[in-house]
Amino acid sequence: MTLDEQLAAKFVCVKCKGSGATVKRIAATGAGISRIFNIQHNKFVAVSCQQCGYTEIYNPEMLEGKDTRGDILDVIFGG
Ligand SMILES: [Zn+2]
Numbered sequence: 001m002t003l004d005e006q007l008a009a010k011f012v013c014v015k016c017k018g019s020g021a022t023v024k025r026i027a028a029t030g031a032g033i034s035r036i037f038n039i040q041h042n043k044f045v046a047v048s049c050q051q052c053g054y055t056e057i058y059n060p061e062m063l064e065g066k067d068t069r070g071d072i073l074d075v076i077f078g079g
Contacts, residue, residue: 003063007047011056018051025060 001009004023011021026044045063048055 003060004045007045007058007063011047011049013049013051013054015054016049016052018049020050022048022050024048 004025008021008023012019013021024046026046028042028044043060045058045060046055047058
């Protein structure tokens with residue numbers, strides 16, 4: 001299972017409590033989205049609720065840390 005599939009499978013919407021998500025990789029240039037989220041990186045994973053469209057943004061470099069992937073996912077999704 002890829003990281004994207006794990007994100008989609010574990011997603012529970014904080015807005016509508018629905019499950020099921022669409023995961024997209026986003027590459028942004030320096031301005032725009034990276035400034036909105038105030039982070040240095042310009043690659044993102046957007047996880048969008050399939051029910052209401054609520055979207056959460058993650059930093060794939062954090063999620064894909066080689067030895068800590070499971071731990072980080074557990075933190076994000078509350079174990
Ligand atoms: Zn939702």
